[in-house]
Amino acid sequence: MAGIFPVDVGPQYEGEVIRKADLYVEFGGPNVRSKFELVTLKGLDEVDNEKIEVIGPDMKDMQEGGSYPLGLMIDVAGEKLEKDMEPVLERRIHLYANYIEGLYHMNQRDDIWVRISKDSYNKGLNSLEEIGKILMFLFTSELDVIEKISITFVTDEKKVEELITKAREIYKARDERARGLREEDVEEFYSCALCQSFAPTHICIATPERVANCGAISWFDGRAAYKLDPEGPVQEVKKGDCLDPIRGEYSGCNELAAVKSMGTYNRVYLHSAFEHPHTSCGCFQAIWFYIPEVDAFGLVHRDFAGPTVVGVPFSTMAADTSGGRQVEGFLGMALEYLRSPKFLQADGGIRRCVWMPKEIKEKYRDAIPEDLFDKIATEEDVKNVDELVEFLNRVEHPWVKGEVELPT
Amino acid sequence: MAVTIVVAGKGGVGKTAVAALLIESLSKKGVVLAIDADPSTNLNLALGLPLGETVGKAREDITEAIQKGTLSPTVSKQDVLDMKIREALVESNKIDLLAMGRPEGPGCYCAANHMLRLTIDRLAKSYDYTVIDSEAGMEHISRQTTRDVDVLIIVSDVTIRGIMAAARMKELIKELRTKVGKIVLVVNRSRDGLPQEIQDAIQKYGLELIGVIPEDPYIGELDMKGSPLIELPGESPLRRGVEDIITKLGL
Numbered sequence: 081m082a083g084i085f086p087v088d089v090g091p092q093y094e095g096e097v098i099r100k101a102d103l104y105v106e107f108g109g110p111n112v113r114s115k116f117e118l119v120t121l122k123g124l125d126e127v128d129n130e131k132i133e134v135i136g137p138d139m140k141d142m143q144e145g146g147s148y149p150l151g152l153m154i155d156v157a158g159e160k161l162e163k164d165m166e167p168v169l170e171r172r173i174h175l176y177a178n179y180i181e182g183l184y185h186m187n188q189r190d191d192i193w194v195r196i197s198k199d200s201y202n203k204g205l206n207s208l209e210e211i212g213k214i215l216m217f218l219f220t221s222e223l224d225v226i227e228k229i230s231i232t233f234v235t236d237e238k239k240v241e242e243l244i245t246k247a248r249e250i251y252k253a254r255d256e257r258a259r260g261l262r263e264e265d266v267e268e269f270y271s272c273a274l275c276q277s278f279a280p281t282h283i284c285i286a287t288p289e290r291v292a293n294c295g296a297i298s299w300f301d302g303r304a305a306y307k308l309d310p311e312g313p314v315q316e317v318k319k320g321d322c323l324d325p326i327r328g329e330y331s332g333c334n335e336l337a338a339v340k341s342m343g344t345y346n347r348v349y350l351h352s353a354f355e356h357p358h359t360s361c362g363c364f365q366a367i368w369f370y371i372p373e374v375d376a377f378g379l380v381h382r383d384f385a386g387p388t389v390v391g392v393p394f395s396t397m398a399a400d401t402s403g404g405r406q407v408e409g410f411l412g413m414a415l416e417y418l419r420s421p422k423f424l425q426a427d428g429g430i431r432r433c434v435w436m437p438k439e440i441k442e443k444y445r446d447a448i449p450e451d452l453f454d455k456i457a458t459e460e461d462v463k464n465v466d467e468l469v470e471f472l473n474r475v476e477h478p479w480v481k482g483e484v485e486l487p488t
Numbered sequence: 489m490a491v492t493i494v495v496a497g498k499g500g501v502g503k504t505a506v507a508a509l510l511i512e513s514l515s516k517k518g519v520v521l522a523i524d525a526d527p528s529t530n531l532n533l534a535l536g537l538p539l540g541e542t543v544g545k546a547r548e549d550i551t552e553a554i555q556k557g558t559l560s561p562t563v564s565k566q567d568v569l570d571m572k573i574r575e576a577l578v579e580s581n582k583i584d585l586l587a588m589g590r591p592e593g594p595g596c597y598c599a600a601n602h603m604l605r606l607t608i609d610r611l612a613k614s615y616d617y618t619v620i621d622s623e624a625g626m627e628h629i630s631r632q633t634t635r636d637v638d639v640l641i642i643v644s645d646v647t648i649r650g651i652m653a654a655a656r657m658k659e660l661i662k663e664l665r666t667k668v669g670k671i672v673l674v675v676n677r678s679r680d681g682l683p684q685e686i687q688d689a690i691q692k693y694g695l696e697l698i699g700v701i702p703e704d705p706y707i708g709e710l711d712m713k714g715s716p717l718i719e720l721p722g723e724s725p726l727r728r729g730v731e732d733i734i735t736k737l738g739l
Contacts, residue, residue, distance in 0.1 A: 097614035100579035110575045187571040258562045274598045296599035304564035
C-alpha cells in the first residue's frame with residue numbers, strides 16, 4: 081500500500097499497541113467523555129460519495145500528547161445492504177482502523193479509544209482526513225456491497241455530545257433487535273469447552289436463545305471469540321436439522337455431544353430439563369431443580385447460602401448436578417436464560433417455577449409474567465415443601481391449578 | 489521478540505525488590521510490561537509509579553455486569569475486558585505497569601480468566617520484555633496471564649526453608665500447562681557468601697544458582713524516606729547483583 085497513503089496499511093498492524101510515550105494524540109479513552117462511532121445505512125441518493133468531513137479541530141491543531149473527543153460517523157449506501165448489517169459494518173471500523181500503521185483502535189460504540197503514534201504522524205498521518213481516506217479505501221475494496229460511502233469526523237466536544245444521544249438510541253434499538261434474534265434465524269451455534277477440565281464430558285452450547293451456563297458466553301460472545309481465536313475453546317457448531325423445535329433438539333448439537341462426551345451422550349435437549357437435558361459443568365450460575373411433590377421446579381443461584389425449599393443448599397445440589405452429566409430434573413444454567421423466549425419451554429418454562437430466592441425474583445422481575453410474580457414462593461414465604469404446597473394452593477399457582485398447557 | 493520473565497519467591501525474601509531492579513535495568517534496553525501478580529500490589533511503589541485499577545477489579549466488574557445482565561447483548565465481553573485492561577495499565581516512559589490485584593472470590597471465573605489470558609497475551613506481544621512479580625509461584629500465572637515463560641527467577645533468602653520453597657515451586661511447574669524455558673535461583677540478602685548447608689541444599693534439589701546478592705545497606709535508607717527502590721545508587725549490591733544476572737541470562 082506504500083505510495084498511496086502516508087503510512088503502511090495491512091493486517092500485520094493488528095494488535096499493535098501505541099504506548100503513551102509514543103503517542104501523538106489520542107481520541108476517546110478514559111480521559112475523554114465524549115466519544116462514539118456509528119455506521120448508518122442510507123439511501124443511494126442520500127450519501128455524498130467519497131466525501132470526508134472534519135467538524136472541529138483536526139490533528140494538526142491539537143496538542144501533542146493530548147486527549148480529544150471524537151464522533152466517527154460513516155454513512156453507507158448500496159442496493160444489497162440491509163439495516164441489520166449496520167452493526168457488522170460498524171465492527172469493521174475496529175478491524176480496518178487497526179490495519180493502519182501507528183494507529184490503534186479499541187472497543188466500540190460510545191466507549192472507543194483511538195491512538196495515533198508520533199512516528200506515523202511524522203510520516204504524514206497528520207490529519208483525520210488521511211485516516212478517512214484509508215478507512216474508505218478499506219471499506220470499499222473489502223466490501224463490494226458498499227456502493228457509496230461518506231465519513232465524518234467530529235472533534236468539537238459540544239457537537240459530539242449532541243450526536244451521542246442519538247447514537248445511544250440507535251445502539252439501544254439494536255440491542256433490542258439482538259434480543260429478538262431466534263435460533264431459527266441462524267445456522268450456527270457456538271460451543272464452549274472452557275470447563276472441560278472440570279467436566280470432561282461437558283460441552284456448553286450457546287444459541288441466540290440460550291446463553292452458556294456460566295452466563296459469560298452469549299451467542300454473540302461465541303461468535304466474537306471464535307473469530308478471534310478459531311483454534312480456541314469456543315467453536316462454531318452447525319446446528320443442522322431441527323429434530324424437535326419444542327425441546328430444542330438439533331442434529332448438529334447431538335453430533336457434538338456425542339464427540340465431546342466421548343460417546344456418553346448422543347442426544348441433547350436445549351430447552352428441557354427432562355430426558356436429555358443439557359449437561360452441567362461446575363460453573364453454572366444457578367440450578368433449576370425438580371420438586372416431585374408438586375411436579376414443578378425451583379431455582380437457586382450460587383450466591384444463595386441458605387437451604388432451598390427442599391432442605392439442601394446450592395452447594396449440595398451443585399455436587400449432584402455438576403461434572404458434565406445429564407441429570408434429569410437438575411439443570412445448571414445461566415440466570416440470563418430466564419429471559420429467553422424458549423426458556424425450558426418444553427417443560428412449561430417459567431410458569432412451572434414455584435420457588436426461587438427473593439434476590440433473583442427481584443433482579444429478574446422482567447422475566448417473570450406479572451400475574452405469576454406473587455405466586456412464586458421465596459425463602460421468606462415458605463421453609464419446606466409442606467409449606468410450599470400450602471402456599472401454592474393458597475395463591476392458586478397456575479401450574480398447580482393445571483392451567484399451564486405444555487406446547488406440543 | 490518479547491521475552492517473559494517471572495520473578496517468584498515466598499514472602500519476605502526481597503522478590504519485589506529484585507523484580508523492580510530487573511524491570512528498571514531492562515527498561516534501558518527496551519520497553520517493559522511489568523505485571524504485579526502479588527495481591528499486596530506494591531511493585532508500583534518500588535518502581536515509583538502510581539497504582540492504577542487492578543485486573544481483579546476489572547474481572548469483578550465484568551462478572552458483576554454479567555450477573556446483573558447490564559451489558560449490551562451484542563458487544564463482546566472480550567472487547568469490554570480488553571478496554572478495561574488497557575485502562576488499568578499505568579503508563580510511563582519505558583515501563584508500563586499492570587496490577588493483578590486480589591485473586592477471584594467464589595463463583596465461576598473460567599470464562600473471565602480465559603478472556604484475561606487472551607487480553608494479556610496480546611498486550612504483552614507489543615513489549616520487548618514482560619516481567620511478572622508473582623508471590624505464590626506459577627499457579628495464577630498459568631491461570632490468567634501468559635502461557636509461556638522464558639525465564640523463571642526464583643528468589644530465596646539464606647535459609648533452608650527458602651531453598652526448599654524454591655525447589656517446590658520448581659516441581660509444581662511440571663504439573664502446570666505453562667511452559668518454562670529456564671529456571672534459575674537467586675539467593676538474596678547473603679551476609680558472607682553462602683553457608684555450606686545452603687550450598688548442599690541447592691545441589692540436592694538440583695537448582696541452578698545464577699546469583700548471590702549481598703544484603704543491601706541502601707535499601708533501608710530508601711524505605712525510611714519512602715523513596716522508590718529504583719533510586720538505588722550504582723554501587724548498590726542489589727543493583728549490581730541484578731545487572732550481573734541479566735548479563736548471565738543474556739537478556
